[in-house]
Amino acid sequence: MEITIRDTGLFGHVDVTLDNDDAFTSEAGALFKMTSNTMLTTSSRKKGSGGGIFAAAKRMLASASFFLTEYSSKDGEPVQLSLAPLMPGDCAKIELDDSCRWYCTGGSWIGCGRDVSIDTEFAGFKKGMAGGEGMFYIVCSGTGPMIVSAFGKIQKIQVRGEYNVDSGHVVAYQDTLHVDVGNASGSGFGGFVTSGLVGEGFVMKFTGNGTVYTQSHSPTRLGKTVGPTLPERS
Amino acid sequence: MNITIDGNPDAAEATISLAEGESFLAESGAMTRMSPSVQIKPRLKGGFLSSLARKALGGESFVMGEFTAQQPGEVSIANTTPGTILHRRLDGESLVVTAGAFLACSPQVNVSTKTHGFRQLFSGQGAFVLECSGRGDLLLASFGSVIEKKVEGNFTVDTGHAVAWASSLDYKIRGMGNLKSTLLSGEGLVMDFSGVGTVWVQTRNLAGFSHWLVPFCKG
Numbered sequence: 001m002e003i004t005i006r007d008t009g010l011f012g013h014v015d016v017t018l019d020n021d022d023a024f025t026s027e028a029g030a031l032f033k034m035t036s037n038t039m040l041t042t043s044s045r046k047k048g049s050g051g052g053i054f055a056a057a058k059r060m061l062a063s064a065s066f067f068l069t070e071y072s073s074k075d076g077e078p079v080q081l082s083l084a085p086l087m088p089g090d091c092a093k094i095e096l097d098d099s100c101r102w103y104c105t106g107g108s109w110i111g112c113g114r115d116v117s118i119d120t121e122f123a124g125f126k127k128g129m130a131g132g133e134g135m136f137y138i139v140c141s142g143t144g145p146m147i148v149s150a151f152g153k154i155q156k157i158q159v160r161g162e163y164n165v166d167s168g169h170v171v172a173y174q175d176t177l178h179v180d181v182g183n184a185s186g187s188g189f190g191g192f193v194t195s196g197l198v199g200e201g202f203v204m205k206f207t208g209n210g211t212v213y214t215q216s217h218s219p220t221r222l223g224k225t226v227g228p229t230l231p232e233r234s
Numbered sequence: 235m236n237i238t239i240d241g242n243p244d245a246a247e248a249t250i251s252l253a254e255g256e257s258f259l260a261e262s263g264a265m266t267r268m269s270p271s272v273q274i275k276p277r278l279k280g281g282f283l284s285s286l287a288r289k290a291l292g293g294e295s296f297v298m299g300e301f302t303a304q305q306p307g308e309v310s311i312a313n314t315t316p317g318t319i320l321h322r323r324l325d326g327e328s329l330v331v332t333a334g335a336f337l338a339c340s341p342q343v344n345v346s347t348k349t350h351g352f353r354q355l356f357s358g359q360g361a362f363v364l365e366c367s368g369r370g371d372l373l374l375a376s377f378g379s380v381i382e383k384k385v386e387g388n389f390t391v392d393t394g395h396a397v398a399w400a401s402s403l404d405y406k407i408r409g410m411g412n413l414k415s416t417l418l419s420g421e422g423l424v425m426d427f428s429g430v431g432t433v434w435v436q437t438r439n440l441a442g443f444s445h446w447l448v449p450f451c452k453g
Contacts, residue, residue, distance in 0.1 A: 010244040010316055088316060089245060152316060153241035155267075162270040169266045184265065185274035194276055199262030200299060205270075214267050216240075216247035216312045221263060225314040229444035230451060 001113060003145050005091050006082075012091040013084040014110070014147050020076040025118075026083050026111030026147075028067035034081035039074040042067050046118055058120035062136035063106035068118075085110055085149030092154045092213060094146045094172065100210070101141040101175040104148055106134035108171045108215075113144030130181045130202040132167025132220060139175075148172050152217030159210055164203040168218035174210035181205070235340060237371055239319050243379035246319035247312045248338070252303035258371070259298045259345075260311050260338035269307030275300045284347035284362075300341075311338055313375030320374040320397070320434060328367035328401035334440070335374045335397045342370035365401060374398055378438030386430050393423040394439030400431030 001024065002017040013032070016024050025046050044056035046068050056066045073079045085091060087107070094102060096116055103121070112118065119139045122128070128135035140146050148154075150171045157163060159177060164184065173179065183191035184200035195201055206212055235258065236251040247266060250258055259277055276297040278285045285296050301309045313319065322329065324343060339345065346365050366372050374380075376397050383389060385403060393407060405427045427433055 009241065152245035152312065153247050155240070155247070155310075157267070163267070164270055165267040166265050184268075194274060199297075200265050200274060201263075203268075216245050216266060216310075217314075217316060218266075221314040222316075226440070226444055226447070229441060230448055 001145070003093050003147070005093055008090055010088040010152070012089060012149070013082055014091050014093075015080065015082050016071070018071060018073060018079040018081075020073050020078065023070055023072040023114040024111060025068050025070045025114070027065040027109070028069050029065060030083040030085065030110055031069065031071070032082055032084045034071070035079055037074045037077050038079045038081055039072050041070045041072070043070070044068070046070070055120065058136060059118070059138065061134075062120050062138050063134055064109055064138055083110055083147065087149065087151045087219065089150040089152045089215060089217070090154035091147055091149045092156070092171075094148060094213070096140060096143055096146055098141070098143050101139055102146065102172055103175060104138040104140065104172045105170050108148045108150060109138040109140070110147040110149050112140055112146040115144045116140050116142040116146055127179065127181050130167065132202065132218075133170055133204075148213060150213070150215035151219050151222075152215050155214045155216070157212045157214060159206045159208065159212055161207070163206045163212065165206065165212060165214050166200065166218070167202045167204060168220045169214050169216075170204050171213040171215050173206065173212040177206045177208045177210035177212065179204055179206055235371065237321055237373070239321060243318045245316050246375070247310050248319045248321070248373055249308055249310045250338070251308050252301070252306065254303055254305055257300055257302035258338060258340045259300050260309070261336055262297060262299060264311040264313070264337060265299065265301070266310045266312050268301070268309040269303075271303055271305040271307040272309050273302050273304060275302070311373070313337060315377040315440065317376040317378050317436065317438070318380045320376065320380050322372045322374065324366065324368055324370055324372055326369060328365060329372065329398050330401055331364045331366055331374060331398045332396055333362055333364070335376060336364050336366075337375040338373040339366060340370035342368050343372055344368045367401070374434065376436035377440055377443070378436045381435045381437065383433045383435060385427050385433055387428065389427045389433060391425050391427065391433060391435050392439065393425055394441050395435050395437070396425055397434040397436050399427065399433040403427045403429045403431040403433065
């Protein structure tokens with residue numbers, strides 16, 4: 001299997017080449033072109049992963065799609081296909097090696113190889129409400145490639161010790177990191193008031209050693225900018 | 235202080251490396267990620283009364299965040315809309331910056347509020363502009379990419395596309411059509427610049443983008 005990230009910046013997409021016995025799974029709707037020998041199998045669950053309707057419904061809560069599409073070769077010849085995220089931004093490939101699990105926040109998961117399994121996990125009440133990344137996360141484990149997308153520019157950050165990411169800017173992170181939600185400007189009531197005043201609200205506080213992918217832009221902030229310029233809905 | 239910008243022209247994020255005790259100011263909500271050694275405090279943008287006036291009349295942010303590094307650290311910031319971040323090193327020059335374009339500056343930059351003209355009230359771009367002067371770093375953000383135009387003589391820019399211009403330039407705001415079309419559509423206002431100096435123009439405009447988007451926002 002060969003995966004190439006095309007175009008950085010706002011309009012990233014991904015080319016996937018599958019050999020005859022490979023398979024790749026993505027969100028339903030991510031595919032935008034393919035060679036004619038591509039076989040598509042759409043299902044509410046990933047082959048080899050557990051769960052059925054319930055797991056698919058949970059996935060929707062994590063802003064991913066109910067249906068997943070698996071791509072493979074019809075005729076044993078290599079297959080080429082391209083996937084595009086819904087939002088304008090970068091795509092990144094993350095190679096999983098079974099040493100840890102990866103958490104993907106709302107809508108960032110695009111697809112993964114055959115030996116990567118997908119699950120959905122409740123973020124926890126505090127992180128879900130204040131983290132700005134939704135109530136449910138997609139969790140991937142296993143071995144092989146996984147593709148995530150972001151709104152804007154993706155940055156890969158090696159955390160050693162401690163690092164803060166503004167809520168709404170987390171794309172994916174390794175579960176070797178401990179994550180908590182806190183105020184951008186310190187703990188306690190003073191920090192809460194200051195955060196509100198300077199508009200920084202909550203941050204995701206990462207501690208430990210591991211990798212975090214962040215995005216430069218936040219859909220929530222764009223919505224707050226564009227929203228007031230739109231007329232009321234009738 | 236060291237500033238790097240990544241992602242221009244379409245999805246820019248600026249990272250500011252601060253030495254111990256160094257600080258800089260950024261637009262409310264602009265921070266995307268930062269080292270734990272950085273502390274945030276609220277600071278008024280261009281004086282108390284003018285901040286209040288801008289908040290009341292323009293609905294703009296009242297305060298900025300002041301980011302100070304207790305130990306060496308980094309802060310990254312980005313604009314709300316996709317686009318370019320422009321880094322200007324002010325060396326005694328003075329720039330006028332439209333309300334939405336101000337992103338961040340070092341504390342040595344003086345930021346004051348100026349009114350931008352009565353007609354501008356109807357343009358949807360805000361009735362105030364910021365004047366930035368002094369010696370220090372200034373970061374401006376755009377929607378779309380930024381075109382730098384050196385003006386000698388006369389030059390006209392749509393108000394929704396103006397990002398910043400040298401204070402040395404004179405300008406007048408006028409409607410492109412007649413007064414009625416200007417008032418009703420909220421578009422079609424232009425700025426006629428004259429004199430010598432630089433104007434920065436963005437290739438997209440938020441009001442225009444919203445107009446385009448509305449028919450698709452059904453339900």
